[in-house]
Amino acid sequence: MKDSSVQYSRKINYYETDQMGIVHHSNYIRFFEEARLMLLDEKLMDYAKMEELGIIIPVTFVECKYLVPVHYGDEIVIDTCMTKFDGIKMEVSYRIYQKDSEVLCTTGKSGHCFLDAEMKPIRMKRRFPELYEKLKGLVENIE
Amino acid sequence: MKDSSVQYSRKINYYETDQMGIVHHSNYIRFFEEARLMLLDEKLMDYAKMEELGIIIPVTFVECKYLVPVHYGDEIVIDTCMTKFDGIKMEVSYRIYQKDSEVLCTTGKSGHCFLDAEMKPIRMKRRFPELYEKLKGLVENIE
Amino acid sequence: MKDSSVQYSRKINYYETDQMGIVHHSNYIRFFEEARLMLLDEKLMDYAKMEELGIIIPVTFVECKYLVPVHYGDEIVIDTCMTKFDGIKMEVSYRIYQKDSEVLCTTGKSGHCFLDAEMKPIRMKRRFPELYEKLKGLVENIE
Amino acid sequence: MKDSSVQYSRKINYYETDQMGIVHHSNYIRFFEEARLMLLDEKLMDYAKMEELGIIIPVTFVECKYLVPVHYGDEIVIDTCMTKFDGIKMEVSYRIYQKDSEVLCTTGKSGHCFLDAEMKPIRMKRRFPELYEKLKGLVENIE
Numbered sequence: 011m012k013d014s015s016v017q018y019s020r021k022i023n024y025y026e027t028d029q030m031g032i033v034h035h036s037n038y039i040r041f042f043e044e045a046r047l048m049l050l051d052e053k054l055m056d057y058a059k060m061e062e063l064g065i066i067i068p069v070t071f072v073e074c075k076y077l078v079p080v081h082y083g084d085e086i087v088i089d090t091c092m093t094k095f096d097g098i099k100m101e102v103s104y105r106i107y108q109k110d111s112e113v114l115c116t117t118g119k120s121g122h123c124f125l126d127a128e129m130k131p132i133r134m135k136r137r138f139p140e141l142y143e144k145l146k147g148l149v150e151n152i153e
Numbered sequence: 154m155k156d157s158s159v160q161y162s163r164k165i166n167y168y169e170t171d172q173m174g175i176v177h178h179s180n181y182i183r184f185f186e187e188a189r190l191m192l193l194d195e196k197l198m199d200y201a202k203m204e205e206l207g208i209i210i211p212v213t214f215v216e217c218k219y220l221v222p223v224h225y226g227d228e229i230v231i232d233t234c235m236t237k238f239d240g241i242k243m244e245v246s247y248r249i250y251q252k253d254s255e256v257l258c259t260t261g262k263s264g265h266c267f268l269d270a271e272m273k274p275i276r277m278k279r280r281f282p283e284l285y286e287k288l289k290g291l292v293e294n295i296e
Numbered sequence: 297m298k299d300s301s302v303q304y305s306r307k308i309n310y311y312e313t314d315q316m317g318i319v320h321h322s323n324y325i326r327f328f329e330e331a332r333l334m335l336l337d338e339k340l341m342d343y344a345k346m347e348e349l350g351i352i353i354p355v356t357f358v359e360c361k362y363l364v365p366v367h368y369g370d371e372i373v374i375d376t377c378m379t380k381f382d383g384i385k386m387e388v389s390y391r392i393y394q395k396d397s398e399v400l401c402t403t404g405k406s407g408h409c410f411l412d413a414e415m416k417p418i419r420m421k422r423r424f425p426e427l428y429e430k431l432k433g434l435v436e437n438i439e
Numbered sequence: 440m441k442d443s444s445v446q447y448s449r450k451i452n453y454y455e456t457d458q459m460g461i462v463h464h465s466n467y468i469r470f471f472e473e474a475r476l477m478l479l480d481e482k483l484m485d486y487a488k489m490e491e492l493g494i495i496i497p498v499t500f501v502e503c504k505y506l507v508p509v510h511y512g513d514e515i516v517i518d519t520c521m522t523k524f525d526g527i528k529m530e531v532s533y534r535i536y537q538k539d540s541e542v543l544c545t546t547g548k549s550g551h552c553f554l555d556a557e558m559k560p561i562r563m564k565r566r567f568p569e570l571y572e573k574l575k576g577l578v579e580n581i582e
Contacts, residue, residue, distance in 0.1 A: 024476060024486070025322055025469045027315040029204075029368060034311050035212040036182040040454045043179070047453060057453075058512035061172075068219070069178040075214045079272075082315060083487035129222075167333060167343070168326045168465055170458035172511060177454050183311045190310060200310070201369035225458060226344035315490075321498040322472070325465040347458075354505070355464040361500045365558075415508075 014148040015091035016052055018045035019109060022084045032079035038116055039072055042104050045088040046120065049102065053092075054144050064127045065138065070099070074118040085109040095145045097135050099123050157291040158234035159195055161188035162252060165227045175222035181259050182215055185247050188231040189263065192245065196235075197287050207270045208281065213242070217261040228252040238292045240278050240285065242266050300434040301377035302338055304331035305395060308370045318365035324402050325358055328390050331374040332406065335388065339378075340430050350413045351424065356385070360404040371395040381431045383421050385409050443577040444520035445481055447474035448538060451513045461508035467545050468501055471533050474517040475549065478531065482521075483573050493556045494567065499528070503547040514538040524578045526564050526571065528552050 020041065028034040047057045050067075054060075060067070080086055087107045094101035099121060106116035124132040134142040163184070171177040190200050193210075197203075203210070223229055230250050237244035242264060249259035267275040277285040306327065314320040333343050336353075340346075346353070366372055373393050380387035385407060392402035410418040420428040449470065457463040476486050479496075483489075489496070509515055516536045523530035528550060535545035553561040563571040 023469070023473055025314060025320050025472055028311060029313040029315065029317045030209055030211065031315045032211075035215060036179055036186070036311055039179040039182055040452070043454055044452055056512070058510075066173055068173065068175075068222070071216070071218045072178060073214070073216045076212055079211070081487075083485070166326070166330055168329055168457060168463050171454060172456035172458065172460045174458045179454055183309070186311055187309055199369070201367075224344075226342070316495055316497065318497075321501060322465055322468040325468055329465070352459055354459065354461075354508070357502070357504045358464060359500070359502045362498055365497070 014053065015089060016045070016049045018048045018088045018090055019085060020044065020088075022080055022082050022086065024082050027082050030079075032081055035074070035076055038074050038076070038106070038118065041086070041088060041106065042072070042074075042090075042102075042118055042120055045090040045104060046102050049090050049092065053148055054141060063138075065132060065141075066125050066127070066129075067100075067122045068125060070121040070123055072118065072120045074116060076116055078113055078115040080106070080108070080115050086115065092145070092148045093119075095149045097133065097142065098131065100145065100149075157196065158232060159188065159192045161191045161231045161233055162228060163187065163231075165223055165225050165229065167225050170225050173222075175224055178217070178219055181217050181219070181249070181261065184229070184231060184249065185215070185217075185233075185245075185261055185263055188233040188247060189245050192233050192235065196291055197284060206281075208275060208284075209268050209270070209272075210243075210265045211268060213264040213266055215261065215263045217259060219259055221256055221258040223249070223251070223258050229258065235288070235291045236262075238288045240276065241274065243288065243292075300339065301375060302331065302335045304334045304374045304376055305371060306330065306374075308366055308368050308372065310368050313368050316365075318367055321360070321362055324360050324362070324392070324404065327372070327374060327392065328358070328360075328376075328388075328404055328406055331376040331390060332388050335376050335378065339434055340427060349424075351418060351427075352411050352413070352415075353386075353408045354411060356407040356409055358404065358406045360402060362402055364399055364401040366392070366394070366401050372401065378431070378434045379405075381435045383419065383428065384417065386431065386435075443482065444518060445474065445478045447477045447517045447519055448514060449473065449517075451509055451511050451515065453511050456511050459508075461510055464503070464505055467503050467505070467535070467547065470515070470517060470535065471501070471503075471519075471531075471547055471549055474519040474533060475531050478519050478521065482577055483570060492567075494561060494570075495554050495556070495558075496529075496551045497554060499550040499552055501547065501549045503545060505545055507542055507544040509535070509537070509544050515544065521574070521577045522548075524574045526562065527560065529574065529578075 026033050026037045050057050089105040093103045102120050104118040126132050169176050169180045193200050232248040236246045245263050247261040269275050312319050312323045336343050375391040379389045388406050390404040412418050455462050455466045479486050518534040522532045531549050533547040555561050
């Protein structure tokens with residue numbers, strides 16, 4: 011699980027709360043994005059550069075389970091891991107903890123495809139063989 | 154689509170786009186909330202009043218599939234329907250279309266529980282029997 | 297004041313509140329944008345079409361005074377009016393009321409310039425004379 | 440730049456961009472909040488604790504000038520400084536730079552008051568004399 015995962019930390023901002031006094035549930039989808047782009051940046055290639063190369067990686071699905079709410083001022087850690095890659099699509103999974111705690115607050119998963127600037131699918135193996143090998147490597151490292 | 158569903162319409166705002174030129178995927182979770190609260194307002198009770206009565210309805214899970222992207226200026230319709238209610242939890246499902254089009258853009262589902270102001274679960278049947286009956290009726294109407 | 301202004305109405309969404317139980321102050325800047333784009337759509341040209349023509353209208357400054365807070369479920373009206381246009385820059389002003397009330401909740405102002413797709417300034421008079429005349433007309437109508 | 444200021448750094452997130460390809464202007468108001476709360480946390484008292492003590496510090500006005508746009512992946516520094524405090528109101532000012540650059544991207548200012556949990560004004564000198572002295576000290580330190 012190690013090599014293909016990152017632990018992304020961040021504090022909760024005031025504007026991320028709602029009138030229930032907890033983080034609004036939509037914001038976790040944004041936290042997932044922050045963590046996923048850190049994973050890509052560290053393990054694959056800076057995502058801003060990927061977009062310059064003409065690769066965009068939109069989200070095809072997202073799932074999130076809210077177990078324990080998170081509050082303003084909390085510091086969270088998002089355990090983030092690439093779980094699937096078949097050359098055309100990939101999946102990333104997320105587990106959010108309070109920093110320095112074993113309590114699991116949120117789990118989630120997102121699906122992605124690889125598109126060019128015209129929003130057409132990219133065959134990664136043919137067009138970007140080096141990135142393809144890296145992506146395969148990330149998933150093979152699992153378990 | 155039956156008595157237990159609402160069709161919620163809204164325009165896409167500029168600030169809801171991202172640099173891909175489409176609506177950022179996290180915003181659909183917010184559109185779902187808008188539609189769900191309209192469903193509660195119309196079929197059950199004004200949600201602001203429910204919170205005054207001490208009932209809060211947080212999200213326990215959310216799922217979203219992104220089929221066709223939506224753009225700034227588009228007008229969308231969100232077909233929203235309560236699909237499960239067992240006295241303690243409920244589920245709501247969503248289908249987003251472009252207005253005046255058959256094209257399905259997004260589907261989703263959310264799960265909810267009923268809590269009091271101290272974030273303790275509420276047994277709706279005992280504490281709020283009228284709301285309980287209405288909620289049951291909404292789900293029975295399906296198919 | 298009439299001809300050059302619009303009254304834009306919208307409801308407050310749950311996700312626009314924060315843990316103070318009121319609308320987060322940053323969201324008013326978004327409400328201003330919604331109202332401003334409605335003003336452009338109705339009085340000038342659909343803003344999505346303007347961007348297709350290669351005109352973008354970024355914000356150069358924004359100011360907002362918070363007088364009375366607004367809550368989830370409230371319906372607000374944003375009185376929106378173009379107040380300056382000199383061929384290169386424009387200013388828009390905003391006054392937010394509770395619907396069906398005289399109470400002024402928020403006032404604000406925003407400044408804008410006209411850029412092409414390469415983010416270079418556009419001389420509206422030369423490049424888009426018809427839009428230029430319309431914009432001038434909007435401001436002349438004031439008082 | 441004195442003792443009464445902080446330099447707050449953060450990266451720009453993807454979801455903070457809009458279809459112009461730059462950070463949406465409303466998000467700077469949120470960056471200001473992040474920086475201001477860091478200033479309070481470091482120089483005065485953890486803001487989450489202040490709210491527990493029954494002090495809330497809403498925003499009475501905000502101003503922002505957009506000089507140079509900021510993009511996804513950029514790292515910004517927000518020079519943040521308390522500029523006024525009279526026992527009832529305070530003002531904070533902000534200057535945003537690209538990290539490792541002299542280029543000033545955004546400037547801004549925000550005004551605040553001190554309210555209790557019932558949204559009534561607090562006389563800081565009488566109710567919270569220690570915080571009052573600290574706040575006065577912060578402003579006196581300015582040149």
